[in-house]
Amino acid sequence: MKIGCPKEIKPQEFRVGMTPNAAQEAVASGHEVLIETNAGIGAGFDNDAYVAAGARIVDTAEEVFATADMIVKVKEPQAVERKMLREGQLLFTYLHLAPDPDQTHDLLESGCTAIAYETVTDASGGLPLLAPMSEVAGRLAPQVGSWTLQKANGGRGVLMGGVPGVGPAKVVVIGGGVVGTHAAKIAAGMGADVTVLDRSLPRLRYLDDVFGRQFKNRYSTAGATSELIEDADMVIGAVLIPGAAAPKLISRAQLSTMKPGAVLVDVAIDQGGCFETSKATTHADPIYNVDGIMHYCVANMPGAVARTSTIALGNATMPFMLALADKGWKQACQDDAHLLAGLNVHAGQLTYYAVGKALGIDVVSPNVVIKS
Numbered sequence: 001m002k003i004g005c006p007k008e009i010k011p012q013e014f015r016v017g018m019t020p021n022a023a024q025e026a027v028a029s030g031h032e033v034l035i036e037t038n039a040g041i042g043a044g045f046d047n048d049a050y051v052a053a054g055a056r057i058v059d060t061a062e063e064v065f066a067t068a069d070m071i072v073k074v075k076e077p078q079a080v081e082r083k084m085l086r087e088g089q090l091l092f093t094y095l096h097l098a099p100d101p102d103q104t105h106d107l108l109e110s111g112c113t114a115i116a117y118e119t120v121t122d123a124s125g126g127l128p129l130l131a132p133m134s135e136v137a138g139r140l141a142p143q144v145g146s147w148t149l150q151k152a153n154g155g156r157g158v159l160m161g162g163v164p165g166v167g168p169a170k171v172v173v174i175g176g177g178v179v180g181t182h183a184a185k186i187a188a189g190m191g192a193d194v195t196v197l198d199r200s201l202p203r204l205r206y207l208d209d210v211f212g213r214q215f216k217n218r219y220s221t222a223g224a225t226s227e228l229i230e231d232a233d234m235v236i237g238a239v240l241i242p243g244a245a246a247p248k249l250i251s252r253a254q255l256s257t258m259k260p261g262a263v264l265v266d267v268a269i270d271q272g273g274c275f276e277t278s279k280a281t282t283h284a285d286p287i288y289n290v291d292g293i294m295h296y297c298v299a300n301m302p303g304a305v306a307r308t309s310t311i312a313l314g315n316a317t318m319p320f321m322l323a324l325a326d327k328g329w330k331q332a333c334q335d336d337a338h339l340l341a342g343l344n345v346h347a348g349q350l351t352y353y354a355v356g357k358a359l360g361i362d363v364v365s366p367n368v369v370i371k372s
């Protein structure tokens with residue numbers, strides 16, 4: 001199979017879909033790998049590293065899209081990339097379709113087959129291709145939130161760990177999954193007073209068992225959220241209902257109950273955001289103020305630490321990428337129900353229920369599609 005990896009074009013996105021190590025394994029399995037020139041530069045991988053791995057460097061994204069049977073990327077295809085997708089071509093990348101009708105429409109129109117990293121599952125009920133980036137974004141959230149809390153950036157001017165004689169910042173993390181756990185761990189490590197809210201009692205029990213008194217946890221209800229945000233310096237949004245648009249857990253009206261200069265970091269923004277006032281921002285212009293509350297809503301947070309993120313993502317995607325290349329998508333998905341869970345679009349049909357529900361589009365079962 002011809003596997004193509006274009007350079008990412010989303011603003012300030014420095015990750016790349018294939019590492020030289022992944023390219024080398026694909027070549028060793030008999031595949032041809034095409035990398036757009038300088039695609040890996042932002043993550044510290046130059047063209048020579050890919051050539052040494054046996055890949056071919058091509059000059060333009062157009063050539064990658066025109067030649068490859070499978071496109072491997074990081075971020076959802078941007079409008080100009082969507083125009084280059086072809087019928088029968090396989091796209092393997094993050095998609096986040098539920099909050100994105102334009103992209104969904106274009107993918108359906110293209111006739112391509114699209115497998116979304118964020119909905120591939122594993123045997124323990126996790127999301128193995130989302131997890132590494134959730135680990136990164138979770139660990140970044142208190143770091144960017146504490147920067148936003150600084151006075152010059154519009155925040156309350158509160159130091160995470162306080163100092164002797166002055167108490168620490170109060171941090172509330174809504175959602176105690178992968179993002180939330182890593183965010184809580186780092187915020188607690190910075191000395192903040194941290195509370196995690198989750199809707200899952202088993203998850204709260206796990207957090208209690210593993211982290212003990214490093215941070216507190218509460219069952220997530222509207223009442224508990226209202227009570228905690230009034231006193232919070234920072235709220236980190238980290239909820240997920242897989243594939244679906246994020247539920248809105250803090251309304252605009254509630255901002256007036258918060259302390260002026262408090263910070264909302266909405267990591268769930270790639271699924272539409274879990275605060276009513278969230279709108280996606282970029283690394284170039286990451287924060288904005290609504291009613292005196294600072295918002296940080298960057299939809300590709302891991303791009304800020306592109307090298308760590310590229311290697312972490314590559315470690316997770318590589319076995320799936322190789323299965324898709326070795327067997328073709330249909331056989332690979334027939335052999336692995338967890339990979340089939342990633343199928344969102346095939347030949348003009350939507351195949352993921354939560355996306356169809358969010359966007360009001362009819363869905364065809366992925367099990368029907370792989371047998372057709």
Ligand SMILES: NC(=O)C1=CN([C@@H]2O[C@H](COP(=O)(O)OP(=O)(O)OC[C@H]3O[C@@H](n4cnc5c(N)ncnc54)[C@H](O)[C@@H]3O)[C@@H](O)[C@H]2O)C=CC1
Nearest residue numbers: 133134137175177178179198199220239240268299300301
């Ligand atoms: N902005 C960015 O750059 C990135 C964003 N993300 C996003 O972060 C979000 C969280 O991802 P993960 O932690 O991997 O998901 P996860 O599935 O590991 O955790 C989500 C948690 O939210 C909980 N939850 C659901 N509804 C809730 C509610 N109403 N109140 C409290 N908790 C609730 C679930 O019980 C679960 O424990 C996703 O939308 C993901 O796409 C992930 C990586 C990067």
Ligand SMILES: CC(=O)C(=O)O
Nearest residue numbers: 094133270299300302
């Ligand atoms: C998860 C995701 O969308 C990202 O890493 O950018």
Ligand SMILES: [Mg+2]
Nearest residue numbers: 270299300301
């Ligand atoms: Mg994202």
